[in-house]
Structures are given as C-alpha cells and as structure tokens.
Amino acid sequence: MIKTSEMQVVSPKSLDECLYLLNDQEKNNRLIAGGTDAVVRMKDKKWTPDIWINIKGMNELRYIRKDPSGIHVGPLTTHTDIVKSKLLQDKADVLTFAAKEVGATQMQNMGTLGGNIGNASPTGDTIPALYVLDARIELSSLYGTRTVPIEEFFIGPGKTVIQTDEIITDIIIRPQDTSEIGIFEKLGPRKAQSISIVNFAASINLDKEGHHCSSGRLAFGSVGPTIIRAKKCESMLTLDRFDKSLTHNISKVAWKEVAPISDARASSNYRRDMASALLERGLLRLMKRWENK
Amino acid sequence: MSIGEKANTHKEYSNERNQWIGKRIARIDGPEKVTGELKYMTDENYSNMVWGKVLRAEYPHAKIKNIETEKAESLPGVICVLTYKDIPGFNGFGIVTPDQPVLCEDVVRCTADAVALVAAETSEIADEAINLIHVDYEPLKVVTDAEYAMTGEAPYLHPDGNIHSHVKINNGDVDQAFKHADYIFENTYYSPRQMHAFIETEGGWGLVEEDGTLKIQCPGQYAYRDRLQISRTLGINPERIHVISSPNGGGFGGKDEITVQIYLALLALHTEGRPVKIHLTREESVQAGMKRHPFKVQVKTAANKDGVITANQVRAVADTGAFASLGPAVISLAVEHACGPYKIPNVDIEGFCVYTNNGIAGAFRGFGVNQVCVGIETHIDMIAEQINMDPIEIRKKNVYHQGEKSSVGHIVKSSVGTHETLEKAQNCELWTNQNIYKSQPSEPWKKRGVAVSTSFHAVGMGLDKPDYGAASIELLHDGRLKVAVGPEEIGTGNGTVYAQVCAELLHCDMADISVVQGDTSETLDSGTISASRSTYTGSRAIATTAPLMIELLTGTASEMLNIPAKDIDVEDCNVIHKKDHSILLSFTELYDYLSINKTSTKVNSQFYLPKEKEAIKGSGGAPHHIYGYQTNVVMVEVDTLTGETDVLRVVSIPDCGRVMNLQGLEGQTEGGAIMGIGYTLYEDVIIEEGYHKTSNLGDYIIPTIRETPEIETIPVEAPEPSNPFGAKGIGEVVMIPIIPAIMSAIYDATGARVKHLPATPERIFNAMKSTTSSVPMSSR
C-alpha cells in the first residue's frame, strides 16, 4: 500500500486537463473535491490512490443556472452555495433543505454536491432530494459524455456506474412547479454533524388550498443499499383529501417499502418505524408550510 | 445564612468587601485559549525530535507466545523498538494497584494493552515499524460481562480472581423496613461507558537532558504521582525526573492515571538526548484511553405513605475493564453516595469492582456517583407520584441537614446546602411556570416534561488516603508575585481562583500575580486535580502561605527602614505605612535588598485536609468530611414520532460553599450540564466481544452547540467552616443530578421510563411504544 507521504496531488486547471489525467490508467487515481469524505477515507487507509486529482479549484464546474432543459448544478457547487441559491430555494426547495442538513457549517462550506453523489453513501443527504427532483447525472470522459438518470446511477453502497476515466460534470434537475412544495426530514443521533439513521425527501403538487394532492414523489435514504422511491405511498397521496388522516394512513404503509439493516446506529425495526415517522412528520410540516405560504 | 456560618472557625471574608474573591472574573488563560494562541504541550514540535508509537494488543484476551522485533528494528529510520525486556524496573502501573503492565510480557487482557514501543524519524516510519512487529498470540476466552466475570465459569484475568474489590455499607435493618413499608420500588439501571472526549488526546514529550535529568512533559492530573510511577518502572530516583503536567487540553479524570508518561520515559532513554513525542490519534485514544465505568445498579427502595423513605438497598456492579486503576475508589464512592443526600435509616449497599476484557475504566468526573444517583432519584419520583406528593417536598422531607445523620450513618458536620438548593428550585421561574411551558410544545406531536433532581458529591480524598495541600509564593525581581500550586490546569479555571486568592490576600492587582501549576520543579506536592478538591485545596494552601509572604515583606521593610513591622502593610506591590498609607518601598526594592543579602524571596506552607475520625468499616474510604450539593431543574421536549429528545432548559443550583468566581462557577455548571446531557442522551463507547465498535468522534456522539440548552445558574452559598473563604468544590456534582432529572422529565413528558442509558431516540421510542397509551402513532 502506498504511503501517504508518497501520494501525489495534481490540480488540473481545466476540465480537459482533468479528463486527460483521468484517462491515464497506468496510475491509480481518484478525484478529490471538498475532501470531506476523501480525507477521512485516506486517513482510514481505505482510499489510497497514487494520485489525487484535486478539482476543488475548478470553478468552471461550480454553477447553478436554469435553461429549458432544466436546472443545472455544477458538481463543485458547495452545500452552502445550494442553501443560499435563490433559484434553488424557489424551484428546488427540497434540495436546499437537504444541503442544510449536511454535517454543519464547516462541512457545507467545503463539501460539494458532486462529492456527495460520488461518495454514494446510502445515507447521503442530498440524494433523496435529487431523486424526487428526477435528477440526471452527466458523466464525461475523454471520449464523450453520457447522461444517467439518478435511479440508474447508484448500484450499491459506495458504488455507482461511474467508470474510472469519468467525472461528473453536470447535475440536471427538474424545476418544481409553482404548485409544488418539498420537504426534507432527517433523523440522526443528534442535530448536527451526524450521519442519517433515516432520511426522507418529498416533493408534491397541491391545489391552492392544499386540500388535494395531484401527484408527488417520496424518497427514503439509509433504509436500503440505495435510495428507495416509495411508490406505493406516492400512489396513496392522491387517493383522498390531503390532510392529517391521509398522512397518517400513508405513514402506516411506509415501513413496508423500505429494507433497512441493523447496525451500530440503529436496529432495522427502528429504521422501519422511522420511515413511517419521518414521512408523517414531513408531510405534516409540509402542510404547515403550504398554509403559511 | 446557615449554621455553617456560625461554626466558621476562620476569619470572615465577606464578598462585598473583597476586591477579587467572589467576583465575576474572566479566566486568566481565557484569551490565549479562545484565540488558539496557547500551545498545548502536544502542539509543540522540535527540529531534532523523534516520533514514538505504541503497539496495542490485537486481541482482547490472549497469551503472548513470541514477540519478533527484528524486521521493525532494521527498517531505516527506526531508532529503537522496545518490549518488556527493556524495562529496567517494575513492569506495572496503576494508582490503587499496579496491575497494568507497562509492556505486556505473557498475556494481553484488553485491546488497550501495550506490547511494544517504537521511536523513529517520522511518524509514518514509526507506524510502519509498528506493523512490522510480529506478535504470536494464542487467543483466550473473552470475559465480556461483569456479572459473568463474577461466576465460577469465567477465566481469571488476574491471579486473585475477577472481583477486584467488594465494598459494603449497612445500617439499620432493611428486611424489617421492607416488611413494614407502605410502598416498595425495585428496578435495575444500566449506565453507559462514557468517554472523556477531551479536546487534546493523550500525549506528550520525553527527553533526557544534558545533566541526565529525565524531563517528561505530559498533560496529567498529579505530577508527583506520575513521577513516582515513572520512577518505579525505570528503577531510578524520582528526584532525577522532572514532570511538567500542565496545561491540559481537558482532563475530566481521563488523565488522572498514567497515560503515556512511562512510554515516553522508556523511549527517551534510547533516543540519545533527542526529544521523543507520543500523541495518540483519536482512534487510539478511544481504544486505549480510560473510560467511565459502566454500572449495573439494582435498587430497592421502601417508603411510607407520608413520603418518608425508610429503606434503600443497592447492589452496584462496576465493569472496570482489564485493570483496576481507580476502579476500587470509584465503587467505594458509589456506595457512599448510593442513597443520595438523605437520611434513610435502613440501608444495605454493596458494590463490586470487576475485571473484564472491556478496555479500561478509571476516573471520570463524578466518580461513580453519576451511575448510582439515578436509582434513588428515580424511586423518589415514583414514590412522590404514588402518594401524590410534590417531588421537591418529598426531597425536602428526606434530606439531612448539617449536624444530622446521613444514610450511611455518620453525623455530617460540614456545610449542607441541599435544603436551600431545593427551595431555590421550588421558586425558580421554570418550576413555578412549568405548566405553562408544558402546554406549549413547539409542534403538536411533541411533548414537554419538567423534572427536578438533587444529589451530592464528596470533596477530597476518602478517609483512608492522605490528603494535603501546599503552595509557595515568590517575590519576583520585577516586584510581581509568583504563586505555585500543584493541581494542574485541566480546563477548570482553578488557576484563575489561585490568582484571585493571592491578589486578595496580598492586596494587589491580579495582573501582578503569575500562576504556576503542575511542575515538579516549581510546585510542591499538593495532591491531585480530582475529587472536586482543587479550589478548596489551592485556596486554603495559598491562604496559609500568604501571611508568611506578608511577614517576609514587612519584616524586610522593617529591617531596611527601622520601622516596627506591625506598622507596615502591603498594597499594590509596595509596602506602605499602615497609618497614612504612604508608600515606603516598592517590592522591587525589597527584592533587590533580599537578593543582595542572599535571602530567599520564596515562602511556602502546607496543610492537611480535614477528615472524619471514624471509618465505616468495609466501605473503602467512607465517609468524607466535605460534600458539595446540587439540585437541577430541567425541561425536555420529546418528539413522540421519533423519540428524539431536546433538553430545552436547565436550571443548575449548586451549593458550592462560598462562590469564589461567579464566571468560573457558571463555566462549571454549564459544562457539567452539557456533559450530563451527553451522558444521559447520547454517549456510549460500545465494546463487543472485547473489541471497540466505537472508533472516533464520528460515532461517539457528544452534544454540540445545537444540543446545548439555555442554562441558568442559581448559586447557594452554605459556607464550609474549614475553608478560610468558605469554599467547597463543585467540579463534579454539577453533572450529576441533571442525569436523573432528564430521565424523569422524559417520563413526565411521555409516561415512558428508560432505564438503560444513554436514552437514545430508539430507546425512548421503544419505551414509549411499550407504554402504548402514550404513542399517538404506531406503525405496526
């Protein structure tokens, strides 16, 4: 295993240069953006590349903008950028709520959206939000680009479809309708600097009074190897008047949609119960926000 | 105020007339700590330094068959590799019983055990060398549970068996009392393996100086005892060892025992005069550092319809891990405090300190009382609810007052402020308005609860241990004064109190005092910084020394000026004429005169802490003479959907004797409250089959600022007669009653009782689920 002191760090000045470096498959390399996952893994000797390709300074991949194809968020956009973005607050509120729950201020200042996706943890807080916003991930290599829907992107804990010569170059999300409102719920062992025991994102369409829901997307994190879209629950959203009792009834089904494991942080039973609890709490809070809007 | 005042044998110091004592004084070390300008010893680096590392045991319990070091030794950059064979003296340490090998020879008993040491040119080479040491082990059966360890089935971890100590206190006749009781409550409580989680992990420096002195610079809690333990292993005279043990980036008891001092000493003997540094990574600190003893506590309490508690029976089992360290003292203190600050006529208390292969447990703020206060306090609340009595009234009814007999059967002659703390609790805004607060949860599915608890904690060593204080004061060339006191700065702010006391008694500005702590070449042996003793001990030691300094100064001035010493006083670093306050001489002039005449400008003195005369047989050190008392009122809010619990408000009511520094007191009550919140709701080092499942601060959950509530401090002053200022100690008690108070507040909110701490959201949720009625939503 390579010694930490022998590792190299190269900092490409442009995306092209970065793609060249990634294409060099002689050496074992890995991208590092904010480093809030990478440095931890390096210290634990889990990630020991010969070369770290440091992309943190690559400002061409740090942007938030809208065009007819959707909202584009550059992978080097930090969580703080997301939280502060007017555009996202308006058109992707659920993502701003999720980014606000990542670690605490220091992590949000350093950590990036691309890094949260690249790390592919089942507990990653922005990922359920990206699910309910139908995100597509653009991957680039020296040989071209491809776009992968988020539902096909993750293949297991820490595993994605990214090839060793590829880099995430864009994250494209669906702007929310004016009738759409989102919420993000996180249950961790404490309020800040904690890994989710269960998290939950929702984005749903309501009529003006908030009495009926015409459609909605619900996603759970940390209750399976990858994020789980709760399709049964989604289909129940439109069945009846959107109120406390409907929410309660949906929550009673939620635990059936998830497949959590037991670990040091929580038992699988508790995680199941919490899928229900977060769904109920999230929808109750969402109603309250809609009322106050 | 209280009887204590009348009994005060010392001259009265009233806070109003004081310039420094009792005031709100900022920490003398505050700015440099806040700005980060202060360097901890482990922050230092030297150009000619070498790096030391420790090889820890691979198994929690195994025979060592062979240790091969050749490969490591031949690695370029390695300076030395040491094993038990390189220990010149006694291969063991431990404050009470030196049962822990410095470097293991034939057996390892926990994954904290050290097997070999390496010194190398870089930290990376040292790590590599550690990996190249090959130890041949034969794994043995692992003792994972203290109750199991006490059975005949478990293998012996030490020659005398697994019960290191068994202590008892008996009073009256519990069987009779249980027979005649109106109500009996019986429950078992489990407490967590809390970690000190200090900001500075264990570490330090070792160096053999040119004159052959061995210098160990290592944060610690008792330099003289560290020195003694080092000298035993090295087989050299303690006089040849210079230990600097202050400042610490936090101690909380976790640096009371030897941490790395002996490793540093051994390595320093082999580095040819180059300084060697060891600084544990957080992961190593989690694995190898001392922890709080997890307890299993069975409690049976009897009471009458009128709220009088008639009997309490307690069986406490402490898991001390592989070595005793201070475990036997912890269990003794637990037994002494297990019935609370009450006068229960019939008690039957026993405690066991038991070896297992679960790491090592030792001293930690509260020292066994945290674990046992939960049983009695919870049962009092249960009794109060049963007979429909106010929880404060029932406590007031059962507490002992000064001059009364405690549950352990001795007459308490020192100051007792419990009753007054309870009165303050009863009148505090949170308690009187609790119903209003409880009716206003922040969200409809949340519930609020308010509860009260009270407890106490001994100040100073027990009856069977020596306990003394000492201080020296020196006149410096620039006319300022240096006060030197043994107990280290471990984050408590005791140094600020020492400066206050010195400035007060020598009538000068605090800025004219420099304080030295924890350095065997500068400070006299003055005992530990532990047992809530350093404010009491240091202030009294300075007060016994200051008159000698005044005598030296006025005597010298009298000699120089030919004025009777009795007409001379000191003020603002000058000697003055008592009559007209005219300045006679400056301290610098006195210093010059004394040094020309080759007279020492330093004075010092000692005193012995008061002790009880009669020991409680078999208790292992009870009773103590002085106790600090404390009541807490807390409000929590529980999310009934998830079990998440917020402590929203804390009222901390300490009886600290006289307040020495209001700001310092608040620092303690607030820090203690937060540490108590961590203990109750979040913290636990999980060990399974002898291996740590908790590895770092990522999975060891301590409260952050977002878990920190509004904390209000209402001091009660019941002056302690034996301290010249009336001071006692509250460094530990401030984190104790908050534990049962939070537990009861959760019950008040939800009807659910959690008896296994920490009360994580999952445990609270499950407890709510099993009380069914209180869970508005249950998914399955």
Ligand SMILES: Cc1cc2nc3c(=O)[nH]c(=O)nc-3n(C[C@H](O)[C@H](O)[C@H](O)COP(=O)(O)OP(=O)(O)OC[C@H]3O[C@@H](n4cnc5c(N)ncnc54)[C@H](O)[C@@H]3O)c2cc1C
């Ligand atoms: C104390 C602490 C608390 C934390 N709390 C949370 C939390 O609450 N919620 C949460 O979700 N996470 C949390 N994290 C994890 C981490 O902060 C986030 O996952 C963060 O978004 C990672 O971003 P980064 O830029 O630092 O990634 P890095 O560490 O730089 O990289 C992470 C991974 O992504 C890859 N990568 C980075 N950029 C790209 C790219 N453009 N294309 C392809 N691959 C890429 C890297 O190669 C690496 O494999 C926490 C971490 C710490 C240390």
